[in-house]
Amino acid sequence: MKSIDESAKTSRRDFVKQSTLLAGGLLAAPLMSKAGYFHSVDDTIKIALVGCGGRGTGAAMQALLTKQNVKLVAMADAFRDRLDDCYKLLSDPNNEEGNVSAKVSVPEDAKFVGFDAYTKAIALADVVILTTPPGFRPIHFAEAIRAGKHVFMEKPIATDPAGVKSVIETALLAKAKKLNVVVGLQRHYQNSYRELYKRVKDGAIGEITSGQVWWNNDGVWVKMREPSQTEMEYQMRNWYYFNWLCGDHINEQHIHNIDVMNWFKGAYPVKAQGMGGRQVRTGKEYGEIYDHHFVEFHYADGTILNSQCRHQKGTYAIVDEMLVGTKGVVKCGDAQIIKKGKVSYQYDKKLENNPYQTEHDELFAAIAKGEFKFEDADRVARSTMTSILGRMATYSGEVVEWDKALNSGISIMPTRFAWDATPPTLPDANGFYPIATPGTTKFFS
Numbered sequence: 001m002k003s004i005d006e007s008a009k010t011s012r013r014d015f016v017k018q019s020t021l022l023a024g025g026l027l028a029a030p031l032m033s034k035a036g037y038f039h040s041v042d043d044t045i046k047i048a049l050v051g052c053g054g055r056g057t058g059a060a061m062q063a064l065l066t067k068q069n070v071k072l073v074a075m076a077d078a079f080r081d082r083l084d085d086c087y088k089l090l091s092d093p094n095n096e097e098g099n100v101s102a103k104v105s106v107p108e109d110a111k112f113v114g115f116d117a118y119t120k121a122i123a124l125a126d127v128v129i130l131t132t133p134p135g136f137r138p139i140h141f142a143e144a145i146r147a148g149k150h151v152f153m154e155k156p157i158a159t160d161p162a163g164v165k166s167v168i169e170t171a172l173l174a175k176a177k178k179l180n181v182v183v184g185l186q187r188h189y190q191n192s193y194r195e196l197y198k199r200v201k202d203g204a205i206g207e208i209t210s211g212q213v214w215w216n217n218d219g220v221w222v223k224m225r226e227p228s229q230t231e232m233e234y235q236m237r238n239w240y241y242f243n244w245l246c247g248d249h250i251n252e253q254h255i256h257n258i259d260v261m262n263w264f265k266g267a268y269p270v271k272a273q274g275m276g277g278r279q280v281r282t283g284k285e286y287g288e289i290y291d292h293h294f295v296e297f298h299y300a301d302g303t304i305l306n307s308q309c310r311h312q313k314g315t316y317a318i319v320d321e322m323l324v325g326t327k328g329v330v331k332c333g334d335a336q337i338i339k340k341g342k343v344s345y346q347y348d349k350k351l352e353n354n355p356y357q358t359e360h361d362e363l364f365a366a367i368a369k370g371e372f373k374f375e376d377a378d379r380v381a382r383s384t385m386t387s388i389l390g391r392m393a394t395y396s397g398e399v400v401e402w403d404k405a406l407n408s409g410i411s412i413m414p415t416r417f418a419w420d421a422t423p424p425t426l427p428d429a430n431g432f433y434p435i436a437t438p439g440t441t442k443f444f445s
Contacts, residue, residue, distance in 0.1 A: 048074040048125030048149075050118045050140055051132035052086035055154050059129045059184075060090055062360050064100035068368065071103050074110040074124040076117035078132075078236055083111055115417040122147050127367075133236075133245040134252065135159045135413060138166040141377070145174045145181075150367055152360065154184045156255045156384040157377065159247035162411035164385045171377035178372040182363040183380040185259050189362065190355035192335040192347040193260070199345060200264050204337050205325030208265050211305040213257035214318045215249070219311030222285050225431075232414075235423050241287025243391075244412045244424045248289040250276075250394070251387040254309035258297075258390070259383035260321040260332060261305045268382050269297035269305065269389065271401045276394035278435060280312040288425055288433040295390035307390060397438030410443065 045068060049060045052075055060072055072090065077083040093101045112120040118140050122128050128144040130137060130153035137157045144151050151174070158164045174181050187193045200208070223238040239245035246252045262268055274295035281291040291312055297305040320333035328339040335347035366373035385406055392400045412424050427433050 043069060045070040046073045046124065046126045047071065047129065048076070048121040048127070049086070049129045049131070050076045050121055051130060051136075051154075052077040052083045053131065055184075056129060056131035057086045057089055058356075059131055059152060059154070059360075060086070061095075061097055061100060062357055063127075063129065064090065064103040065098050066360075066364060068364065071105045073105055074112070074121040075106050076112040076121035078113070078115060078117070080113045083113060087111070119143055122149060125149060127152070130154065133239040134247060135163070135239075135245040138163040138170070141167060142170045145170050145177065145179060148177060148179065150179050150363075151181045151377075152184070152363060153181070153377075155259075155380055156247060156251050156387060157183065157380050158384050159244055159251065159388070160410055160412045161385065161388060161406050161408050163413070164381050164388065164406065165409075167381040167384075168378055171375065171381065174377060175375055180363055180367055180372060180374040181377045182359050182374045183376040184356075184359065185256060185376075185380055185383070186355035186359050187256060187260055187332075188263065188355075188376075189353075189359040191351055191353045192349070193332060193355075195347050196330055196332060196335065196337070197264055199337060200323070200325070200330060204328060204345065205323070205330055205339075206327030208323050208325050209303055210324045211261045211265075211303075212322045212324075213254075213261055213305065213307050214309070214320050215254040215257055216308060216310040216312075216315065217317045217319065218313045219249075219281065219291070220253075224285055230419050231426065232419050232421050232423055235287070238285065238287065241285070241289050242423070242425065243288060244414065246289065247384075247388060248293075248391050249311055250290075250293045250295070250307075250309050250391050251384065254293070254307065254390075255383055255387045257309075257319070257321050258305070258307055258386050259380070261297075261323065262383050262386060263379075264323055264330070265299065265303060267299050267301075267303075268386055269402060270300050271399055272297045272386075272389045272393040273399045274307075274390060274393040275397065275438065277438075284427065284431040284433070288435055290394065290436075293390060293394045295393055297386065297390065392443050395436035395438065395441050396443055397441075398443075400443070404444065408443070 047063050047070060049056050063070055064072060075083050091101050091104045093099045110124060122144050128149045128151050130140045134156045137153060141153060157167045220240055225234050235242045272295050276290045276293035278291050292310040295307045323330040328337055330337055336343050337345035363374055389400055389402060389405055392405055414421055414423055425433055
């Protein structure tokens with residue numbers, strides 16, 4: 001196993017700053033000319049940003065760094081302060097990531113705040129960037145495709161089986177409308193992973209029989225409760241720690257690694273079992289999620305994926321994937337293929353790209369040429385379901401079957417979206433939230 005290196009630790013923002021491809025294009029979805037191409041300065045690609053946090057700001061920056069004629073024309077967020085912070089960064093001519101201020105054209109009446117803000121922003125654009133907490137993704141994606149917009153959206157795309165089913169259905173509509181959809185599982189757009197995948201498909205390691213994937217590190221930010229907040233606002237601010245918004249870190253982060261196995265294997269698990277809990281991050285500020293998961297995913301042909309993720313300070317950190325075949329091993333982080341203990345293939349890291357930028361560059365190029373090329377939503381929906389399957393297995397301690405879980409109709413979303421609405425989970429008198437208990441927590445009768 002490989003210790004986590006700088007590439008694994010690097011954020012989207014840092015990756016952009018380090019990349020030599022910073023000036024490349026982004027997702028952008030024009031209203032097509034008759035020829036399907038942009039050919040004049042009048043062909044402005046109008047972009048709406050839905051979700052103005054760190055991810056949204058980074059994605060919008062990439063959109064505006066394209067050499068094409070793009071403009072950010074609308075913004076939406078639940079919170080005005082996040083929208084304002086994002087707008088300020090993008091409008092700053094001295095922004096260290098690049099001066100895109102001339103491409104920011106968002107008047108006050110195109111800045112929308114609240115739970116219904118997304119519909120108003122989507123209506124003004126040609127392409128929509130969806131970067132809110134993932135619990136909202138099925139709703140926002142459905143509206144964008146209904147309105148006929150091309151989409152870039154961040155992973156994961158749901159937090160429960162009902163949300164996954166919704167995205168799968170919307171993906172079919174996107175395909176019928178020939179709307180390109182790219183989702184931010186950026187390893188699919190990373191040169192080294194693409195080269196490894198190509199060789200695996202050509203039989204370099206034979207048949208994949210097992211895999212090991214990891215996302216183990218210290219964890220992420222925490223937003224402490226403020227006295228003036230309603231319960232809904234607190235959970236929205238501290239969204240990472242509530243399942244209806246995040247889906248637990250096995251879904252929000254570890255999906256990257258789990259998805260690599262599904263991608264290279266060309267299949268999805270049929271069942272899962274595992275264990276997990278809260279041993280270190282036990283404070284009330286950590287909401288209801290676990291701080292560690294270990295899942296054993298079973299595929300139809302007998303292949304087993306061992307998956308582990310952990311948010312615990314002072315422990316061994318690793319973010320990587322290793323796939324074992326009948327003829328060799330792939331070490332994805334090292335970009336190597338190993339046979340009989342020796343390196344048989346090594347990708348030249350000097351040729352590595354910035355996949356965060358490439359995913360947008362390629363989407364934009366396809367749309368500019370009038371091509372319908374990207375259908376990421378269905379694939380990512382199923383990798384999201386894999387992560388959710390793992391969470392259901394660790395929370396319950398039971399073997400959970402894919403078909404039963406996917407078709408269960410289980411939804412953990414609120415029935416109403418408003419600041420005075422009641423979220424799905426509530427704290428006790430001491431401020432602690434109910435935690436899933438293996439052997440007690442049940443998803444099926």
